[in-house]
Amino acid sequence: MSQNDQVPFLLLIEDDDAIRTGLELALTRQGHRVAAAASGEDGLRLFKEQRPDLIVLDVMLPGIDGFEVCRRIRRTDQLPIILLTARSDDIDVVVGLESGADDYVVKPVQARVLDARIRAVLRRGERESSDSSAYGSVVIDRSAMTVTKDGEDLQLTPTELRLLLELSRRPGQALSRQQLLRLVWEHDYLGDSRLVDACVQRLRAKVEDVPSAPTLIRTVRGVGYRLDPPA
Amino acid sequence: MSQNDQVPFLLLIEDDDAIRTGLELALTRQGHRVAAAASGEDGLRLFKEQRPDLIVLDVMLPGIDGFEVCRRIRRTDQLPIILLTARSDDIDVVVGLESGADDYVVKPVQARVLDARIRAVLRRGERESSDSSAYGSVVIDRSAMTVTKDGEDLQLTPTELRLLLELSRRPGQALSRQQLLRLVWEHDYLGDSRLVDACVQRLRAKVEDVPSAPTLIRTVRGVGYRLDPPA
DNA sequence: GTGCTTGTGACACCGCTGTGACAGTCGCCA
DNA sequence: TGGCGACTGTCACAGCGGTGTCACAAGCAC
Numbered sequence: 001m002s003q004n005d006q007v008p009f010l011l012l013i014e015d016d017d018a019i020r021t022g023l024e025l026a027l028t029r030q031g032h033r034v035a036a037a038a039s040g041e042d043g044l045r046l047f048k049e050q051r052p053d054l055i056v057l058d059v060m061l062p063g064i065d066g067f068e069v070c071r072r073i074r075r076t077d078q079l080p081i082i083l084l085t086a087r088s089d090d091i092d093v094v095v096g097l098e099s100g101a102d103d104y105v106v107k108p109v110q111a112r113v114l115d116a117r118i119r120a121v122l123r124r125g126e127r128e129s130s131d132s133s134a135y136g137s138v139v140i141d142r143s144a145m146t147v148t149k150d151g152e153d154l155q156l157t158p159t160e161l162r163l164l165l166e167l168s169r170r171p172g173q174a175l176s177r178q179q180l181l182r183l184v185w186e187h188d189y190l191g192d193s194r195l196v197d198a199c200v201q202r203l204r205a206k207v208e209d210v211p212s213a214p215t216l217i218r219t220v221r222g223v224g225y226r227l228d229p230p231a
Numbered sequence: 232m233s234q235n236d237q238v239p240f241l242l243l244i245e246d247d248d249a250i251r252t253g254l255e256l257a258l259t260r261q262g263h264r265v266a267a268a269a270s271g272e273d274g275l276r277l278f279k280e281q282r283p284d285l286i287v288l289d290v291m292l293p294g295i296d297g298f299e300v301c302r303r304i305r306r307t308d309q310l311p312i313i314l315l316t317a318r319s320d321d322i323d324v325v326v327g328l329e330s331g332a333d334d335y336v337v338k339p340v341q342a343r344v345l346d347a348r349i350r351a352v353l354r355r356g357e358r359e360s361s362d363s364s365a366y367g368s369v370v371i372d373r374s375a376m377t378v379t380k381d382g383e384d385l386q387l388t389p390t391e392l393r394l395l396l397e398l399s400r401r402p403g404q405a406l407s408r409q410q411l412l413r414l415v416w417e418h419d420y421l422g423d424s425r426l427v428d429a430c431v432q433r434l435r436a437k438v439e440d441v442p443s444a445p446t447l448i449r450t451v452r453g454v455g456y457r458l459d460p461p462a
Numbered sequence: 463g464t465g466c467t468t469g470t471g472a473c474a475c476c477g478c479t480g481t482g483a484c485a486g487t488c489g490c491c492a
Numbered sequence: 493t494g495g496c497g498a499c500t501g502t503c504a505c506a507g508c509g510g511t512g513t514c515a516c517a518a519g520c521a522c
Contacts, residue, residue: 009260048249051257053343076249078339122343145405145451157478158453158510193481197500202479212501221488221499388467424470428511433468443512450511452478468519479508486501492494 008122009033011052013043013069014084015061019107023056026111032118040064047073054118057101058084070101080121084109133168135216135230138207140168149207159184160203167217167227176224200225239353242283243267244274244300245315246292250338254287257342263349271295278304285349288332289315305331311352315340331414333401364399366447366461369438371399380438390415391434398448398458407455431456 010032014020024036037043040061059066083104102121131143137150147154166183177196181187204211218226241263245251255267268274271292290297314335362374368381378385397414408427412418435442449457
């Protein structure tokens with residue numbers, strides 16, 4: 001938020017000379033400060049020395065590969081990491097996100113695409129730095145314990161608020177009724193009552209534009225519910 | 232506060248070497264002056280010697296833990312303290328704020344996020360150190376220790392005044408009855424007495440235009456109370 | 463003692479919450 | 493494509509719990 005004036009400092013880890021120097025040039029021209037490394041080892045060293053704001057990391061590296069670099073960094077730090085992967089290989093994507101990366105880009109990559117991803121990831125990080133998060137017109141303020149829609153207070157009840165807070169701690173992740181029961185109600189067993197559904201319904205009535213066609217709190221059939229991150 | 236120049240002077244207390252040196256570097260690059268300590272004892276000593284403008288304090292420390300460091304500092308000083316906590320553990324958060332911290336950040340932490348929080352807390356502090364703040368027609372004068380409404384002295388009792396001051400230290404933030412009890416009364420446990428409510432009621436009677444429909448001191452159902460910042 | 467402040471407990475009120483029945487919807491399979 | 497079964501949405505209602513309010517007595521300073 002206060003950082004909008006400051007130039008982001010990136011670390012680019014990529015062994016292919018042509019791609020590395022090309023991206024370094026392009027990203028510099030897009031207004032970033034860039035450091036570059038040609039191997040995983042050099043990358044980790046540079047990371048510790050220079051503390052970049054974000055890392056762009058090739059997956060296929062000689063020696064320590066990108067996934068491993070990612071995991072090692074994640075042990076102590078949570079700066080954004082964008083993976084560069086050779087093909088749109090879904091397995092790679094999964095492993096990458098599991099190893100703690102924030103986003104991935106498929107090679108060959110256009111500098112302006114990469115730049116757009118970089119800015120998106122940095123923006124996301126800044127939004128999370130405040131205690132509030134926005135889902136379309138709905139804004140959750142964790143410190144004030146209020147939820148607003150188009151700027152107006154939604155007056156959620158305590159249970160509705162807790163439910164929304166728990167969902168928003170894991171945006172995009174489906175939570176079962178059991179899990180929600182534990183997280184929100186601190187019960188263990190739900191009979192066959194409509195407890196969770198009823199609360200979700202009440203929450204939708206306040207939060208959604210069209211409660212009968214929810215776009216925020218989605219039903220995951222056979223599982224439970226999921227809070228969709230903003231588009 | 233010994234340092235009144237432009238660059239904020241931070242004290243970082245963190246026992247993990249990797250995180251400490253990493254954050255020290257990153258924060259320095261973000262434009263802060265940073266001193267660092269690896270234990271609670273060292274931290275307290277450095278604090279007395281160097282008088283930083285703000286402290287970033289890990290909770291899990293060998294020997295004196297972060298909460299205790301926080302409490303000891305708070306006995307004599309009001310400088311902003313940001314806690315670093317291992318997980319988004321709600322209990323930790325509550326205890327942290329009760330021990331007198333101004334904010335908390337969950338580890339692993341992104342340097343950018345921490346920087347944003349630091350600037351936010353410092354900004355808040357600047358607003359406060361101007362010794363008066365206005366909430367609509369209600370003006371709190373910290374140096375005179377008076378509260379006026381439409382220019383007339385409200386004659387708050389000592390407890391009412393302390394309650395209002397604690398609320399106004401965190402405008403817009405909901406505070407639980409437990410937290411208020413610790414901050415204002417320095418008790419640990421509230422039975423099921425209406426202590427906080429009664430005091431809030433008396434304060435509202437003096438401060439609000441329509442005490443039965445409060446606009447300044449809002450009830451946050453299931454949580455506690457919150458002082459609304461001026462529109 | 464006098465006057466003010468503060469903590470306590472009783473009480474009423476209001477709105478939240480959980481329940482269960484029923485209707486509606488979705489997906490699967492023939 | 494249509495039907496069936498399972499799953500989900502919806503609703504009304506009664507009980508409950510949190511909050512506002514108040515009176516009173518103890519504490520305290522003068």
